[in-house]
Amino acid sequence: xxxxxxxxxxxxxxxxxxxxxxxxxxxxxxxxxxxxxxxxxxxxxxxxxxxxxxxxxxxxxxxxxxxxxxxxxxxxxxxxxxxxxxxxxxxxxxxxxxxxxxxxxxxxxxxxxxxxxxxxxxxxxxxxxxxxxxxxxxxxxxxxxxxxxxxxxxxxxxxxxxxxxxxxxxxxxxxxxxxxxxxxxxxxxxxxxxxxxxxxxxxxxxxxxxxxxxxxxxxxxxxxxxxxxxxxxxxxxxxxxxxxxxxxxxxxxxxxxxxxxxxxxxxxxxxxxxxxxxxxxxxxxxxx
Amino acid sequence: xxxxxxxxxxxxxxxxxxxxxxxxxxxxxxxxxxxxxxxxxxxxxxxxxxxxxxxxxxxxxxxxxxxxxxxxxxxxxxxxxxxxxxxxxxxxxxxxxxxxxxxxxxxxxxxxxxxxxxxxxxxxxxxxxxxxxxxxxxxxxxxxxxxxxxxxxxxxxxxxxxxxxxxxxxxxxxxxxxxxxxxxxxxxxxxxxxxxxxxxxxxxxxxxxxxxxxxxxxxxxxxxxxxxxxxxxxxxxxxxxxxxxxxxxxxxxxxxxxxxxxxxxxxxxxxxxxxxxxxxxxxxxxxxxxxxxxxxxxxxxxxxxxxxxxxxxxxxxxxxxxxxxxxxxxxxxxxxxxxxxxxxxxxxxxxxxxxxxxxxxxxxxxxxxxxxxxxxxxxxxxxxxxxxxxxx
Amino acid sequence: xxxxxxxxxxxxxxxxxxxxxxxxxxxxxxxxxxxxxxxxxxxxxxxxxxxxxxxxxxxxxxxxxxxxxxxxxxxxxxxxxxxxxxxxxxxxxxxxxxxxxxxxxxxxxxxxxxxxxxxxxxxxxxxxxxxxxxxxxxxxxxxxxxxxxxxxxxxxxxxxxxxxxxxxxxxxxxxxxxxxxxxxxxxxxxxxxxxxxxxxxxxxxxxxxxxxxxxxxxxxxxxxxxxxxxxxxxxxxxxxxxxxxxxxxxxxxxxxxxxxxxxx
Numbered sequence: 001x002x003x004x005x006x007x008x009x010x011x012x013x014x015x016x017x018x019x020x021x022x023x024x025x026x027x028x029x030x031x032x033x034x035x036x037x038x039x040x041x042x043x044x045x046x047x048x049x050x051x052x053x054x055x056x057x058x059x060x061x062x063x064x065x066x067x068x069x070x071x072x073x074x075x076x077x078x079x080x081x082x083x084x085x086x087x088x089x090x091x092x093x094x095x096x097x098x099x100x101x102x103x104x105x106x107x108x109x110x111x112x113x114x115x116x117x118x119x120x121x122x123x124x125x126x127x128x129x130x131x132x133x134x135x136x137x138x139x140x141x142x143x144x145x146x147x148x149x150x151x152x153x154x155x156x157x158x159x160x161x162x163x164x165x166x167x168x169x170x171x172x173x174x175x176x177x178x179x180x181x182x183x184x185x186x187x188x189x190x191x192x193x194x195x196x197x198x199x200x201x202x203x204x205x206x207x208x209x210x211x212x213x214x215x216x217x218x219x220x221x222x223x224x225x226x227x228x229x230x231x232x233x234x235x236x237x238x239x240x241x242x243x244x245x246x247x248x249x250x251x252x253x254x255x256x257x258x259x260x261x262x263x264x265x266x267x268x269x270x271x272x273x274x275x276x277x278x279x280x281x282x283x284x285x286x287x288x
Numbered sequence: 289x290x291x292x293x294x295x296x297x298x299x300x301x302x303x304x305x306x307x308x309x310x311x312x313x314x315x316x317x318x319x320x321x322x323x324x325x326x327x328x329x330x331x332x333x334x335x336x337x338x339x340x341x342x343x344x345x346x347x348x349x350x351x352x353x354x355x356x357x358x359x360x361x362x363x364x365x366x367x368x369x370x371x372x373x374x375x376x377x378x379x380x381x382x383x384x385x386x387x388x389x390x391x392x393x394x395x396x397x398x399x400x401x402x403x404x405x406x407x408x409x410x411x412x413x414x415x416x417x418x419x420x421x422x423x424x425x426x427x428x429x430x431x432x433x434x435x436x437x438x439x440x441x442x443x444x445x446x447x448x449x450x451x452x453x454x455x456x457x458x459x460x461x462x463x464x465x466x467x468x469x470x471x472x473x474x475x476x477x478x479x480x481x482x483x484x485x486x487x488x489x490x491x492x493x494x495x496x497x498x499x500x501x502x503x504x505x506x507x508x509x510x511x512x513x514x515x516x517x518x519x520x521x522x523x524x525x526x527x528x529x530x531x532x533x534x535x536x537x538x539x540x541x542x543x544x545x546x547x548x549x550x551x552x553x554x555x556x557x558x559x560x561x562x563x564x565x566x567x568x569x570x571x572x573x574x575x576x577x578x579x580x581x582x583x584x585x586x587x588x589x590x591x592x593x594x595x596x597x598x599x600x601x602x603x604x605x606x607x608x609x610x611x612x613x614x615x616x617x618x619x620x621x622x623x624x625x626x627x628x629x630x631x632x633x634x635x636x637x638x639x640x641x642x643x644x645x646x647x648x649x650x651x652x653x654x655x656x657x658x659x660x661x662x663x664x665x666x667x668x669x670x671x672x673x674x675x676x677x678x679x680x
Numbered sequence: 681x682x683x684x685x686x687x688x689x690x691x692x693x694x695x696x697x698x699x700x701x702x703x704x705x706x707x708x709x710x711x712x713x714x715x716x717x718x719x720x721x722x723x724x725x726x727x728x729x730x731x732x733x734x735x736x737x738x739x740x741x742x743x744x745x746x747x748x749x750x751x752x753x754x755x756x757x758x759x760x761x762x763x764x765x766x767x768x769x770x771x772x773x774x775x776x777x778x779x780x781x782x783x784x785x786x787x788x789x790x791x792x793x794x795x796x797x798x799x800x801x802x803x804x805x806x807x808x809x810x811x812x813x814x815x816x817x818x819x820x821x822x823x824x825x826x827x828x829x830x831x832x833x834x835x836x837x838x839x840x841x842x843x844x845x846x847x848x849x850x851x852x853x854x855x856x857x858x859x860x861x862x863x864x865x866x867x868x869x870x871x872x873x874x875x876x877x878x879x880x881x882x883x884x885x886x887x888x889x890x891x892x893x894x895x896x897x898x899x900x901x902x903x904x905x906x907x908x909x910x911x912x913x914x915x916x917x918x919x920x921x922x923x924x925x926x927x928x929x930x931x932x933x934x935x936x937x938x939x940x941x942x943x944x
Contacts, residue, residue: 031784037802040806054398076679099695121927134705202683241526254379367894369894386894
């Protein structure tokens with residue numbers, strides 16, 4: 001008892017000790033388990049494998065990186081992955097910003113929890129089931145989309161990059177709506193009213209006032225949609241046809257050539273780090 | 289964790305050497321490091337790594353189940369994990385936690401040389417006596433005179449087509465390889481580096497000047513030709529498959545009409561009514577010869593031996609072979625199949641039929657066809673080329 | 681807020697379109713759970729309730745749901761403890777390296793799941809020898825910490841430190857202050873963060889694929905294995921439909937809770 005009391009006194013007096021006490025466990029977990037694993041993985045990327053048994057041999061080589069950077073296929077797949085991630089993020093933002101604005105500003109306060117619940121609910125339906133539902137919708141002959149648009153003379157686009165973009169947009173849309181909604185909700189009425197009182201049109205108020213203030217929330221949402229799209233491989237397997245992304249390269253090489261998979265895995269990690277670094281100043285990370 | 293493992297290993301070693309010392313007539317198998325037996329009635333849990341259809345526990349079809357009877361008879365609990373490609377199987381086996389595996393020839397040697405499997409004492413598996421002689425002691429299940437498992441069955445990777453949509457019924461692989469194929473955009477191919485061998489099989493008859501005699505022994509020129517053929521095929525392909533259940537859905541929905549397949553896929557598709565056909569084309573085909581093997585790290589050795597014996601019981605081998613659609617390994621299984629013509633249908637007892645079925649094996653730098661004047665492309669390079677090809 | 685009619689019309693349209701986009705596939709899932717056609721060809725060919733009765737007695741599903749609930753519960757508990765500890769430090773104090781540490785806490789969710797998955801798989805299989813249910817929990821807790829951290833940190837930032845200071849000035853010690861002042865203020869953030877963490881863990885497939893041991897099927901893994909099986913896929917739809925319906929209750933309640941707070 002006396003020990004805990006004195007420890008308590010010590011903590012009370014010493015801020016640095018208090019911070020350390022609070023951070024010790026969480027930092028231990030993240031640094032040792034998570035960062036440690038990542039480091040172990042990326043060290044693997046400079047090792048060789050036994051070409052017959054596929055087991056990792058701890059001998060230095062740069063061959064994995066040479067393979068990644070000299071083979072045009074991996075450059076192309078990186079570009080394709082970036083393209084998909086950017087498209088998904090932009091489409092999500094285009095749909096989510098008006099939706100969030102509507103929910104936070106137009107809908108009556110009473111119906112807000114219902115609208116939020118409506119947006120969150122799909123997150124509880126299995127990821128796989130949702131993607132599989134899209135797969136059945138995209139089937140060229142018996143799919144829902146074909147049934148819907150064939151009377152208009154169209155036909156299902158089938159599996160490929162377009163199906164992947166639609167599928168990923170569908171999956172990650174709620175992750176974009178929620179932070180933007182939170183940002184719009186915090187917006188004081190006075191700011192908006194001041195703008196319209198000063199004679200600004202709705203559009204102008206939106207672009208000059210609302211959008212800049214909620215920008216960090218939008219960036220926060222984009223971190224989710226962008227990173228989740230960058231790393232996905234299952235949706236691509238189910239909806240992509242022969243189309244592949246970086247996640248698939250990592251997944252395919254993981255079985256037989258872990259060092260190479262690790263080298264490829266560095267690409268999305270670097271892209272994400274650059275992205276996080278460039279948006280850190282906006283304060284987006286506090287809005288996740 | 290490590291320490292306890294080592295200690296356990298030391299205890300096992302000490303115990304087995306004591307057993308050996310007590311046993312004056314130590315058999316060859318015991319010398320080779322295999323379990324000396326006898327197989328005891330120790331209850332346990334075995335994690336089974338199997339090709340889909342090899343260890344059915346009723347979850348695909350309630351009437352197809354030879355795992356539950358085994359559990360009831362032995363008290364051993366069985367967890368089945370299926371895999372789509374040999375590469376996946378090798379990775380899962382190497383990551384540990386699995387006790388037995390149904391390995392094809394392209395996985396078995398990699399696992400044996402990697403130290404992931406243990407030699408098997410065949411004296412402890414009574415049903416081994418009934419296995420077809422031409423499946424015993426083959427290079428994919430026996431290394432340095434040590435047997436590493438019991439043969440399960442063999443078959444060819446067939447050409448499957450949807451009846452009515454692919455007309456007339458194909459007899460050649462040309463329908464999936466040639467740029468002018470009428471099935472363009474509805475074709476499927478197997479999503480693994482080993483599929484390069486399928487291209488090589490087709491080249492063996494269409495480009496004899498390349499001199500391919502074994503699709504797993506390709507020198508640079510032959511390999512490049514196979515890759516070029518795959519590039520030619522790529523625009524025709526709707527999807528590459530590694531998950532047989534996804535394949536089934538794609539055929540039912542009409543997004544795929546023709547491509548390489550396993551008989552079990554055709555059998556499931558034909559469950560209610562005949563919708564697809566499956567043939568071994570004139571060019572021959574790649575195929576498999578599978579062996580049940582035991583992990584070197586298993587802690588349920590008695591259950592593992594019981595499983596190996598159970599799975600090649602004539603009755604169970606007949607069920608599994610019929611469900612998967614392959615030739616059984618047990619010679620007595622042929623009398624017990626529901627369809628009496630099963631063994632004839634799958635040519636279990638013929639030898640001619642198998643002459644142009646090229647069993648999966650792992651390509652190595654030293655040409656497997658016996659050439660000494662050429663250097664062949666090892667499997668690691670196949671994998672690299674495949675990864676690059678799929679993402680280009 | 682005053683808006684022009686076309687602007688209002690536009691917003692109503694997008695909201696309607698957004699909700700339709702979200703719900704059409706889910707409605708299809710529910711419809712297909714009653715569809716006699718196992719390949720889900722549209723339009724449906726017949727009505728049956730047999731999938732629901734089959735799902736009710738399916739042992740694999742029940743076992744998988746039980747395992748997922750267990751994993752999600754433990755992972756959420758770990759995340760609640762670690763996430764709120766970290767939030768308390770980072771939102772309340774300024775210290776050297778704070779920005780770097782807060783970035784570190786975001787990483788598990790900002791870096792692709794497959795990278796986390798293969799990194800953990802590599803370490804677990806090399807150092808532990810095999811994967812178990814606990815390796816799944818460790819993997820899940822790692823990214824669950826982030827959502828709890830974010831929710832609690834946001835709450836700390838909003839509430840400031842005046843109330844706690846007042847409590848201490850009035851003679852309450854740190855523990856009493858936490859029990860009577862800080863914790864009640866944080867409760868909703870903990871509930872919201874915990875629910876989100878639970879949901880993330882319950883539906884996680886990518887990290888789970890690489891950290892689950894033999895025979896350790898969580899619900900998403902069970903679904904992945906059965907999704908395309910002709911006789912099982914409709915049962916998967918039943919499970920998904922049931923989950924959506926069951927999940928509405930906690931979601932609505934948690935929304936009500938957080939809403940009340942922000943209305944004040």
